[in-house]
Amino acid sequence: MTVTLPPKYDAVEFAAVDDPYPAYRRLRETGPLCRGGPAQWVVTRYADVAPLVGDERLGAEFDRDYHRIALGDGPLADFFGHVMLNRDPPAHTVLRRLLGPEFTTPAVRRRRVRIDAMVADLLAVAVEKGRFDAVEDLADKLPIRVLAEFVGLEAADIDAIRPRARTLSQAFATYLAEAERAETVEALLWMREMVGALFEAKGRPAGDDLISRLREVDPAVAERQALIDNVVFLLFAGFATTTDLLANGCAALAAHPEQLAILHRDPDLVPRAVEEMLRFDAPVQVKSRLVHQPIEIGGRTIRAGRVLVLHLGSANHDEARFERPADFDVTRHPNPHLSFGGGGIHLCLGAALARAEAASAFTFLARRFARMESGGPAVRRHTPNFRSYLSLPLLVSPP
Template structure:
């Protein structure tokens, strides 16, 4: 009797596709699990992924050998062992409490007028000229400016931070190929030195930014190097994912004028639209978890020590949970997408901030442009685990 193996999931091949969602559909249809890399299973269906993202039988904390295999020897493996994304309680609980105060919904709400002003400033040339690039003119600039004020980063440094944060994002793939490792290490070292300098800089008085507060943390609670690495992580995570939400969203709306017309008719729909854009083309496509206790999925028991790759992008397009998942519907409600992690202790720390920036940007687009359409060929950035663009040229008609 022959054994039928589950289908193979290849993150690199999927990353090369302009549209991976038809492949995800076929993988879901084939079964609840796909084969990934060594000792790795990939979960593609919504019900399974949603049930596992907060399951305490799984953990986010991998041993150092895992990071060395994925990232090589040196600073990257060390960095990934420190950031809260890859820590379990109690370390994760401490770090989230220390870093999370500036990113709560009330804290973000207090900065909404400032975010609106940044959007208006960045898109003022588009209003005058009738064109802009969603990546270079908006998405690459807004999140890092917002983060600079939250963290306490000098605005003069953001043009140097931005490309290095994007380079560092390569390390968040399931596996970092050898050719990319040197430049990624260089980006990490540079960002560590920048953040360390912020901690050491003389301040005239107590500030309200994150660095000012973290400088006073007792080393017994979290040592300085751990704090530095987690601020570096915030600069990457808060930049890259929001950048991709904005550029993916602009591209999707420009290709669907009927959906943009809904927002123009009623900007109160924009928050729902942001949730739908997150579902439709999730910036972060996967989460990896280490199995601590046996987990049964579709009749197969996954043993401790194995890795489960939770395919958020596939789950968000599961036809058993979402009607017409391949269609963008800015009025979709409810919309229980998993793009910010789907709940649990590892829910995205910057979710409220990313949502606020997207609501501000798409509200401006709806109010100030009577039309927005492709102004040239959009260019995808093909990287495992992320959906993003290098360029999204657009033509707009100012109102």
């Protein structure tokens, strides 16, 4: 008797492909599951992924051995054991309550004027010269400037934080290659020291920012190191993923000039366009979950202790859920993409902030420019689990 195994999903192999979505389609066509790494199953279809992102039989908290295998011994494994993304209740509940107030929709809305001003300042080069690099001039700078004010960072630290936050993002892949571990540890230690110094600064005046508030948290509620590590995590998560949303969105508009024309005629469609950017080329492609109770997917029972890799990028292009999923359509509505995790307790804390930054940037671009096209070769950043660019030169022209 011949047993046909599900296809194998290799995150590193897929990361090297500029356009992995046709390959994702082929995986969906073969069945609901793919084989991943040891004790891993990859879920590719929307109908399966959507309910699983909030399924209480799955958890986000892995034991230290899991992080040690993926990241090596040392501070990275400890760090990942602290961050809210990888904690389940009750620890997750406490951390989300402590970190959340600055990131609610009303709190973000109050800062929209400042975000608009930052966008106008950063895109002045595009207005003046008719060209800009979507990464260097916009995406790499806006999120960290916004986060600096939210978190309470010194403006002088921004340029030093940005490359280290990007380096630290390597550790959020399914597996961190040995060659990349030393520089990633160095980035983590630097960011821990920098954030820790802000917590400990004796003469630091209290302000309307996250660190000012967290400094007052009783250690019995949350340990200081856990709070420091979660601020470090926010600097990565709020920077890298929003950076990639902005760059991927610019790339999509440049490749589909008719869609920019629609936004130029009606900038009020920008919020829908942002949702389509999130669906079309999601910055974060997968989420990993630990199976706590046996769960059936496509006729196969996944045992407790196994890992499910929920493939958000594949689910967002599933023909069974989205009409013409390969088309970039800024008017698409409704758009139930899963790019912020879909739902449940682990819904992305910074979703409202990322949407606000993207809405501000693309409203500016839609109003000021009628055309946006390639200004030179784009350079992809090929990393497992993420979709991003190193460089994206663009030409723009007014009406």
